[in-house]
Amino acid sequence: MNIRKLRFITLAIAITGCVNANAQSRADKFALIPYPKSLTPGTGSFQITDKTTIVASGAFANEAKMVNVLLSPSLGSQLAVTTKAAKGAIVIKRDERLTNPEAYTLTISPQQVVITAKEGAGVFHAVETIRQLLPVDVERAMHYNSLSLPAVTISDAPAYQWRGMHLDVARHFFSVSYLKKFIDILALYKMNKLHLHLTDDQGWRIEIKKYPKLTEEGAWRTFNNQDSVCMQRAVENPDMEIDPSHIVKHNGKTLYGGFYTQQQMKDVVAYAAARHIDIIPEIDMPGHMMAAINSYPFLTCNGENTWGKLFTKPICPCNETTFEFAQNVFKEIMAIFPSKYIHIGGDEVDRTDWGKSEACKQLMEREGIKDLPGLQSYFINRMEKFFNANGRQLIGWDEVLEGGVTPTAMIMYWRVWVPDAPVKAAKNGNHVVMAPGNPLYFDSKYDKNSAKNIYFFNPIPKGLTAEEAKLIEGAQAEIWTEYVPSEKRADYQYMPRMTALSELLWTNDQSKYDSYKHRIINQFARLDALDVNYRLPDLDDMIDTKVFVNADTLKVKSPLPGMVVRYTNNGTMPTASSPVLNNYIIYRSQVVKLAAFTASGRRGDIYTINYKQQPYAAPVKAEDAKPGIVVNYYPGDFKGTTYLPAAASEQKFVAPGIVVLEEVKAPSFGLRFKGYIDVPQQGIYTFYLTCDDAGVLKINGQTTVDNDGMHSPVEKSGQAALDKGLHPFELNFVEGGGGYTLKLQYSLNGSAPKDIPASWFKN
Structure with missing residues (x-):
């Protein structure tokens, strides 16, 4: 290769690496959620000390107070608030030109911080942006002689009100x-x-x-049937324990409950209002x-x-x-x-x-x-x-x-x-x-x-x-609490997925x-x-039922720095003292349970992998097989796929794949898809079944994916070792009323999941 060309390529790679590194550095420095409409990094930083002043008119007195609520625990004292211009200050200005009441601009330079907004809500959103730009330890009121803010210019407003x-x-x-x-x-x-x-x-x-x-x-x-379910789940998950502070003894009875006095709720309403959050009461x-x-x-x-x-x-x-x-x-x-x-x-x-x-x-x-x-x-x-x-x-x-x-x-x-x-x-x-x-x-x-x-x-x-x-x-998410009996469980249910909703509705x-x-x-x-009991990130490539022909190696990447994945293979739950997973070799059928643990010993979700050793299943012959798959339609209420009739239904259709046809009109129903799947080559096939409510996939008469039970949309997965050709296929699905979800995808030998081609289905 020409030396000059080689040097050019090397330089291009180096420049690309620098650009990527800079982009990564910017992402770390400005890892804001929700992400602003416009963000331009500056040069240098602004230093906040206990001598910094806040310049704000009386109209923004609440927002100036919120700046102090954020900063004073770490700086050790309240910042002075003044209406007069001052050097090196945090300046809050009104901008009547902004049309959105929640819009703001934030300009941080080494000389000052300037927030402009039309209304207090916009100023407060800028303060929360500053909060995310500050060191994490401000949330713990860690003492600082000065707090550093990176120079940046942000122009921001929400998409939905x-x-x-x-x-x-x-x-x-x-x-x-x-x-x-x-x-x-x-x-x-x-x-x-x-x-x-x-x-x-x-x-x-x-x-x-x-x-x-x-x-x-x-x-x-008194405790009801939902409380009983929570108590059962608490055996393996302490977050499901019913909060003892809401349990009392009265007239010889154990009672659960509590209420807010009007004065308590007025205090909560005022707390929210200072943060520009509107509390909407529901009396159903x-x-x-x-x-x-x-x-x-x-x-x-x-x-x-x-x-x-x-x-x-x-x-x-x-x-x-x-x-x-x-x-x-x-x-x-x-x-x-x-x-x-x-x-x-x-x-x-x-x-x-x-x-x-x-x-x-x-x-x-x-x-x-x-x-x-x-x-x-x-x-x-x-x-x-x-x-x-x-x-x-x-x-x-x-x-x-x-x-x-x-x-x-x-x-x-x-x-x-x-x-x-x-x-x-x-x-x-x-x-x-x-x-x-x-x-x-x-x-x-x-x-x-x-x-x-x-x-x-x-x-x-x-x-x-x-x-x-x-x-x-706009939109909102619900936390119904029949099976959310504790504050820790509530944290787990809404975080971190609320951040995705936040970014959807703002950005x-x-x-x-x-x-x-x-x-x-x-x-x-x-x-x-902030002591939020958020759900820890998922472990990658967790498949509920895995198959192997000779042997397999189980290796899982830790989802976050400082976390380790631990496992058991004796049916017990992983604990902080269980073995660390490190290229565990599978050579026999067994059940492996995995969980990630933080340095403090906090456990993420438990994953159960059912390993099965099996040879590649031989194909069957069906000379007269036609395109499509037969669908048996059973109108009615069923509590799971095991309740579907064994006999063929009176109403049958042929579908091009795993879809709910327009002929299915009952609010509650069961479907049985039955026929063959024609796989193009030998391999380990993974099937991903997402359904609401119940679904079970069988290939060659064996349960491949078990997603049974009445539940909201959840993905379950399983594998089958298949030779090229036709294999008996059956998918039982139940919709209990309230809207259905049904999706089936596959991957081959670890490839990315994708939809199953209609040409694979035969009957």
Whole structure:
């Protein structure tokens, strides 16, 4: 090769390496989440000492205070706040030209820090950006003589105005201190709405002075079936232990519960408001009211307070005493929560008893109400008038659309199996918050795709014009707590995947996903300092069932620096004293359990790999095999794939692959895909089955992937050693109602997963 050309190539490689190194250094220095709209690194740094002043007008007094809340624990004293210009200061300025109330610019130079914004929310978001640029130890109030900020210019504003999290404190209760911690984490990642689900069948959590029994009695319960599940899971996972601070002895009974006094909640509301987070209270009605009805049975149509086929019996919309109660409750709620929005719930209402009530029959005739959904709308619309008269706006779950709703109500969409609900709402003129169960129910089980599914979620549903799309306010994620019994478990369920939601709603740039995956790793040390029990990163290439012909070597890369992977092969759970995994050779069938451990001994998720030794399965002959796969369709309710009938169904179709055909219309159903899979070469094939609810894949009559059970979308995987040719194939799938997910992919000898070609399926 020409020497000059060689030198050029060498120089190009060196330059490329420098560019990559600089890009990596920049990513580490500015590992911000959510990432700003515009970021330009500068030269040098600004040093903050206890002599630094804050220059701000009275209009930004709260934000100047928040700067001191951030800095003074590490500097040892409050920074002086002045309205006069000063050298080497942190300067907060108003900029009327900014149109977005949450927009800001942040300019850090060696001479000063300048924050400009139109409103306090924008200033506060700039302060939280500064927080992420500071050393992690400021979260621990570690003492510094000076704090260094890298020079940078940032111009920033959110893509969506509703960036929310929901926390259900009714099923399991959470302390005031945890609510404040939760608010701090929301603020750190520029979320601005906290939706508190304060009441449900299992507990009433807010003091209502006019109806004291709501908390004297309704805030407490004996352990229920959900508590029992938590107790069982706590045997292997201490995070699932029910918080003993919420357990009391009363009249010889062990009771679980708790509630917030009005003064406690006013304090929480003020804490959130200082951080520009709006707390939206939800008092769920007319359904989910068992905790109230137990103490005030006059609320029902017939005095009964029982479970129906699916849900509890609701309060009665046909008695004036019901409206008197509801309005009295909401008057006290409005005195606690200044939020423009009040959430009334309105979901999962068993209306059966309304149809039997003489009072309801008379009301429906008098008001011209045609059906029971219309009767629910009568209740919702009447309550909305009360809210509006008090300067508030009603929010309801998307069921409130069913009987008709005014265009002024806000709709919160959650039912993924009713995909046109947000479209209908927007076309009706309603503002909409997207909160679909998939992917935004954070009480659902994590898998390796959780963060990516959130990051690539599009809050704008198909079928809207550009003008209608403006009615989509944003999105929020839910933490329902039937099986979230502790504060540690709540942390685990929402972090770190909330950061993906934060970046989606603020930055809204899918091209930054690879950068996000690196930046989130940089955030873990800060979360450690904030005592957040976040879920540790996934171990790569974990396959539930692995096969090998002769031998295999199990090697797993540690997901983070300082973490080690430990294993057991005797059925016990890995502990901090289990052997460290280091190219473990598999030469016989066995079960291996793995977990990553931090230096402090904290354990990540446990992975169970079922190793099976098997030869390459010989193909079968099927001379008359035709393209496609036979689908047996079983309408009805099934609790798992084992409940599907063994016999062929009356309704059969031929599908091109693993898809749910349009002919499948039942809300709950089972499918059996049966035929052959024609693999093009010998190898170890890995199959990845994602389903909601249950699914089991069998190849050559052997269970390859077991994803059975009623659950949200989760990926499971398994392998089969196959020779080239046709192999018997069967996939059983059950949808229990509430929207389905079904996806099957494959990889060969460790290649990247991809969809199975339709040409492989035969029948």
